[in-house]
Amino acid sequence: MSFTRDSAVARAKRDLAGRLGISEGDISEVSTSEKDFPDMSLGAPEKGEMSAQMISSGWQIRLGAKGMDYEYRADKYQLRLHDFKGTNYVVES
Amino acid sequence: MNRNNIWIHIGIAVILVTLAAVLGQIDRWRSALKINTSPSVRSTPMPKSVARTKEDNEPEVLVRFKPGVTLAEIKKITAMNNDVVEDEIESVKGLTAIDDLDNADAEAVAEQYREMSSVVSYAEPNYQIKLDDPAQSYSIQDGVHRPNDATPDDPQFSQQWALNNIGQDGGTKGADIKALEAWQQTQGSDKVVVAVLDSGVDYTHTDLRANMWLRPDNLPQYTDDELGTFNDENGFNGTDNAADPMDDNGHGTHCAGIIGAEGNNGEGIAGVNWNVRIMPLKFMGRGGFGTTKDAIEAINYAIDRKQHGVNVRVINASWGSTQKSKALEDAIRAAGEQGILFVAAAGNDGSNNDKRPHYPSNYDLPNVISVAALDRNDQLASFSNWGPKTVHIAAPGKDIDSTWLNDDYREASGTSMAAPHVAGVAALILAKEPNLSVEKLRDRLLKSVDPLDSLRGRIESGGRLDAAKALKD
Numbered sequence: 001m002s003f004t005r006d007s008a009v010a011r012a013k014r015d016l017a018g019r020l021g022i023s024e025g026d027i028s029e030v031s032t033s034e035k036d037f038p039d040m041s042l043g044a045p046e047k048g049e050m051s052a053q054m055i056s057s058g059w060q061i062r063l064g065a066k067g068m069d070y071e072y073r074a075d076k077y078q079l080r081l082h083d084f085k086g087t088n089y090v091v092e093s
Numbered sequence: 094m095n096r097n098n099i100w101i102h103i104g105i106a107v108i109l110v111t112l113a114a115v116l117g118q119i120d121r122w123r124s125a126l127k128i129n130t131s132p133s134v135r136s137t138p139m140p141k142s143v144a145r146t147k148e149d150n151e152p153e154v155l156v157r158f159k160p161g162v163t164l165a166e167i168k169k170i171t172a173m174n175n176d177v178v179e180d181e182i183e184s185v186k187g188l189t190a191i192d193d194l195d196n197a198d199a200e201a202v203a204e205q206y207r208e209m210s211s212v213v214s215y216a217e218p219n220y221q222i223k224l225d226d227p228a229q230s231y232s233i234q235d236g237v238h239r240p241n242d243a244t245p246d247d248p249q250f251s252q253q254w255a256l257n258n259i260g261q262d263g264g265t266k267g268a269d270i271k272a273l274e275a276w277q278q279t280q281g282s283d284k285v286v287v288a289v290l291d292s293g294v295d296y297t298h299t300d301l302r303a304n305m306w307l308r309p310d311n312l313p314q315y316t317d318d319e320l321g322t323f324n325d326e327n328g329f330n331g332t333d334n335a336a337d338p339m340d341d342n343g344h345g346t347h348c349a350g351i352i353g354a355e356g357n358n359g360e361g362i363a364g365v366n367w368n369v370r371i372m373p374l375k376f377m378g379r380g381g382f383g384t385t386k387d388a389i390e391a392i393n394y395a396i397d398r399k400q401h402g403v404n405v406r407v408i409n410a411s412w413g414s415t416q417k418s419k420a421l422e423d424a425i426r427a428a429g430e431q432g433i434l435f436v437a438a439a440g441n442d443g444s445n446n447d448k449r450p451h452y453p454s455n456y457d458l459p460n461v462i463s464v465a466a467l468d469r470n471d472q473l474a475s476f477s478n479w480g481p482k483t484v485h486i487a488a489p490g491k492d493i494d495s496t497w498l499n500d501d502y503r504e505a506s507g508t509s510m511a512a513p514h515v516a517g518v519a520a521l522i523l524a525k526e527p528n529l530s531v532e533k534l535r536d537r538l539l540k541s542v543d544p545l546d547s548l549r550g551r552i553e554s555g556g557r558l559d560a561a562k563a564l565k566d
C-alpha cells in the first residue's frame with residue numbers, strides 16, 4: 001500500500017464512517033495540510049510502539065462528523081487516527 | 094551648438110573611452126596578479142604550503158545545485174551569467190562543472206553562484222593543486238588537498254557541517270564534533286562492531302558496503318531456541334524472524350552512514366568512522382516503527398554474537414516512545430553486562446524528559462547515553478527533548494546529510510541523527526583503546542564535551558560531543 005494525499009483522505013473517511021456507524025457522505029473534509037511530524041509514528045504511536053525519531057513529512061487530515069472533528073495523520077506508508085477517545089490507532093500501514 | 098563645441102564634445106568622449114579601456118586593462122592585470130599570488134578562500138581548510146593555479150582550458154567552478162533544479166534550469170542560469178555547463182558530475186547529483194566565457198577570476202565566479210542560495214548548495218573554484226613540499230604526506234584527488242589524509246575526499250564532505258562546520262549555509266564556524274582533529278589520531282577500526290538497531294541497513298550501498306559486518310565463516314549461524322536456526326550472514330531481522338536485515342525505510346541506512354560511511358573513498362559522505370563494522374539489527378518495518386518485542390529479540394541477537402566472539406561494543410538506538418518496558422530495560426542491562434554501550438535518541442517532542450520520560454533513553458542504566466540534537470549554530474534543535482537529569486549529551490541532529498536507500502543521500506533531522514554521532518565517536522575511542530570498559534567509555538564521552546551556554550541547565554553534561562577531546566586518554 002502506498003498512499004497519496006487523496007487516497008489517504010478517502011481511506012480516513014471510510015475508517016471514520018465504520019467507527020461511528022455512519023455513511024461516508026455524512027463526513028466532511030475540514031482540512032488537509034502538509035505537516036512535519038516529530039517521528040515516524042507521525043506523533044501518534046500506538047501503545048508499546050517504538051518509532052524512529054526522525055522528523056517526518058506527511059498530511060494532517062481533519063474530518064468532521066456529527067459536530068465533532070477527528071484528526072488523521074498519513075504519509076506514503078501509513079494512516080493513523082490520532083487521539084480518538086484518548087487512543088491512537090494505526091488504520092493501515 | 095556651434096562647430097567648435099561639437100569638436101570639444103567629441104574630444105572629451107575619445108578621452109573618456111580611452112581612459113575606460115586603460116582602467117579595464119589595469120583591472121585585468123590586477124585580477125591576473127591576484128590569481129597568481131593570493132589563493133582564494135576555500136570551503137575546506139587548506140595548508141599554506143599548497144600553491145594553486147587555474148588552467149585556461151579547465152572549467153572555472155564546480156557548482157552543486159540543490160535537488161529539484163533541472164539541467165535545463167541550470168543551463169538558463171549559467172547562460173544568464175555568460176557561462177556554459179561543461180560537465181555534469183553523474184556520481185554527485187546536481188554537481189556541475191561550469192566554464193566562464195569571460196575568463197573572470199574563479200573565486201569571483203564561485204561567489205556569484207554562492208549568492209544564488211535558493212538554488213545552489215555550494216560553489217567552489219576548480220583549482221589545480223601543486224605541492225611545493227613533496228616530502229609531506231599529502232594526497233591529492235579531485236583537486237582537493239588532504240593533509241595527512243585527515244580531510245577526506247568524499248565529495249559531499251563540505252556539506253557535513255556536523256563533522257567540520259566552516260559556517261556553511263549560515264552555520265557557526267566550529268560548531269561541530271571536531272572530526273578533523275580526531276581523525277589525526279584514528280579514523281576507526283574494522284575490529285570495532287557497531288550494531289544499528291533500526292529499520293535495517295542497505296548493506297549494498299556503495300558508501301557503506303565496505304564497512305558492513307559479515308558473519309565470519311567460522312561463526313555458527315544464529316540459533317534461537319524457539320525460532321530455530323537461520324542464516325544471519327548480514328545481520329538480524331526481528332520483524333519477521335528472517336535473516337535479511339535489508340532496510341526498506343531508509344532511516345537505518347541514514348544512521349549507519351553517520352556512524353560509518355566509508356571515508357576518503359571519493360564517494361558521497363564520510364562517516365564519523367572511515368573504517369568500522371556495522372551490524373544491522375532490523376526491528377522496524379517500512380513505516381519506521383516496530384514493537385518492543387522485536388527490539389528485544391534483536392538485542393538478544395547482538396548479545397549472543399558478542400558471546401560468540403564478535404566485538405559488538407555499541408548499539409545505536411535512534412527510536413523510542415513514552416512507553417516504559419521492563420523487559421526492554423532488562424535486555425539493555427544485559428547488553429551492558431556484556432560491555433555494550435547503548436546510545437539512545439532523547440526524542441523529538443521538544444519536551445523535558447525529566448518530567449515526561451522517553452524510552453529507552455530514560456532507562457537509568459550504566460550503559461545508556463541519552464542524546465539531544467543540536468543545530469548548525471550550537472543551539473538545541475527546536476524539536477529536541479532535553480532534561481538536566483536524564484539527557485546526557487548533545488550532538489548535531491539537524492539537516493544531517495547521510496546515506497539513503499538506492500545508493501542515494503538525504504538530509505534528515507531528529508535526535509535520530511544525533512545519537513549516531515555519539516555512537517560513532519564511541520567506536521573511534523574503542524578503535525584506539527579497545528579494552529576500555531563500557532563505564533569508562535561512557536564517562537569519557539560525557540566528560541570530554543565542549544560546554545555550551547545553550548545547554549547549561551538543560552543537558553546533564555552541559556555540552557556538545559567532542560571527538561578530538563574524547564580521544565585524549
